[in-house]
Amino acid sequence: MEAKIATKNLMKKKINLSKKERSLLILLLIVILFWLFYKLAFTKQAIRIAELKQEKNSYNEELLKIDTILSRDKAIADEWAKLDNDIRGVQSKYFSTIDQPEIMHMLNDIVDNNNLKVPGMYFNGPDYAMLGSIETKYLGISIPFEGDYDELGTFFSLLRSSPKRFLVNQLAISKGNEGKLNGQISLNTYSYDEIIDSESGSTYNAGVQKVIKEDPFKPYEGYVIESEEDIYDDGETGIIxxxxxxxxxxxxxxxxxxxxxxxxxxxxxxxxxxxxxxxxxxxxxxxxxxxxxxxxxxxxxxxxxxxxxxxxxxxxxxxxxxxxxxxxxxxxxxxxxxxxxxxxxxxxxxxxxxxxxxxxxxxxxxxxxxxxxxxxxxxxxxxxxxxxxxxxxxxxxxxxxxxxxEEKQDKAYSFYLVQYGDTLESISEKIYGTKSKYKEIMNQNGLSQNTVLEAGQILVVPK
Structure with a gap:
């Protein structure tokens, strides 16, 4: 019994803390709580912040790489634009192909706009030549002429202002009658692609030679020009x-x-x-x-x-x-x-x-x-x-x-090769002159209105 009473008294003494002791105890609890909060919250946050910083540094490195690539792409784009401009300059001066009819047409315009007499033009080639270190294709043209100095000067002026470049390879001049000049101009014109017409020795002539001969072109007696309404027939029935x-x-x-x-x-x-x-x-x-x-x-x-x-x-x-x-x-x-x-x-x-x-x-x-x-x-x-x-x-x-x-002709079709950037509406406008017929193209090819067309795709197009 006495032992129990002593224990109770002891407990009462422990519970009865002084004010200072209570303050110290509270302070200890607060310190413990702060320590626990730091251990359980601040440390994890610090680790997470460190991870985020590391991730940020990684993204900054990627961003730097992307900026480097973009700056290089811009330099490439600028270089491409410069090269494209150079190509356009070449294309504007030289022919894309050795196309003799086109060359004849341009030279004929020059001759027609000048008083220099040119009885004919002789075309030699096409053939290959070296321009610097580049092998290219060219067509040689020989032009005999007769005229005075002013007319010859006008011819060269028109030749120089031609949209395509003709290079004078050789010029031969001799004095003719009445102060006129006779001679021959040798020109070269160059291309940067394939040769269209490989026949050599073809000749363009400015006009028909005048020959004294009985006129065979007079219509025969009773000849009547048939009108466009006349139908062509099989010679008997008049029906095709x-x-x-x-x-x-x-x-x-x-x-x-x-x-x-x-x-x-x-x-x-x-x-x-x-x-x-x-x-x-x-x-x-x-x-x-x-x-x-x-x-x-x-x-x-x-x-x-x-x-x-x-x-x-x-x-x-x-x-x-x-x-x-x-x-x-x-x-x-x-x-x-x-x-x-x-x-x-x-x-x-x-x-x-x-x-x-x-x-x-x-x-x-x-x-x-x-x-x-x-x-x-x-x-x-x-x-x-x-x-x-x-x-x-x-x-x-x-x-x-x-x-x-006859029924099938009403359902005639053609084909269209899709270009980069084409849409159903733009194709409809190209072919029919209106965007409203895009559904006909869409239905014939099993497409939907939101289909993205790929360059090189072949479409069936109703005529």
Missing amino acids: EESEKRTILEDFEDDNIYFMSTSSDVTGKVYRFNSSKHGKYSLRTEYFISTVDKEERAYVVLDDKDIYLKYPPSSIGVWAHSYGYSPVILGFRFQDQEGNKIDLEIARGINWMGWEFVETMPPQDINLYPLKLDRVYLELGANRDDYGVILFDNIETEYPLMDNE
Whole structure:
């Protein structure tokens, strides 16, 4: 009993702390709480802050790398822009290809705007030459002339102001009669791409030679020019066979058609003529062909027309109007995708008067196609002379008309190769002139309105 009482008294003494002791105890508790808070909260926060700082430093390093790349990209973009500007400068001065018809057209404009007499131009090449350390392709041009100093100076001034660069390679001058100058100018023009026409020795002539000869071009008695309403027929019924479908490849209603020949012994010219079989115009072709020991040709050049046959037609022909008989051979010249030339004879000799549709069957080997129709030619055999005038109108093809072909024509289609940045609306505007037909393109190709088109994608487009 006494022990219990002593224990209770002792506990009472321990509980009865002095004010100072209580203050110290409270202070101790506060210190313990701060220590625990620091241990459990501040330390973890400090570790997290250190981790974030390290992450920030890592991001700063990445940002520095990105800034370096962006600055390098800007330098590349600036260099690209400079190179692109240099390329455009070259493109503005030189031809992209050795395209003889285009070169002839430009030189002809210079001759027409000057009084210098130029009877003809002789084209030599194309060939290769070194410009500094670069091998490039060039075409040599020889131009004989007659005139005075002022006219020659004007010619060179027009040549210098030409949008494309012609370089004078050689100039030969001699004194002629009455103070005139005779001579020859040798020019070179250069390209930075492929050669289009590799025929050498082709010649452009400013006009037809004047030859005293009985006029064979006078229309025969009773000849009547047929109007464009006249239909072409089979010679008996006046009705085109329904088993064939005719397609017009060229109607000669616009320009960009040139005359070219195989040598300086062949001269002539072509131009639109307001007497035609169909439409408003035909193409009047004047030619003078003189041959020695080999055949020569006069060409009607259709290079710029981009006339393609994608598969073999059953026949191809042209409306030709003759004013007289001639031994010349009339034909078409095609070019395949490898640049090989294919000649197709249409008529061996001109043996009709007035309008006649002359036609023949083109190559039927599908492996040759697509073929480009680039020339109509008049060919004369060796050791002969001939001249004349022929009018040409619609070049047409015939394809077999399959079952329900008329219905199928209402559902004709073409193809479109998607360019970078194209949308359905922009393609619709390019093809139809309005954005409203984009749904037709979308439906034909199984697309949705939000489809992102990829460059190089091929779309089926209703005509």
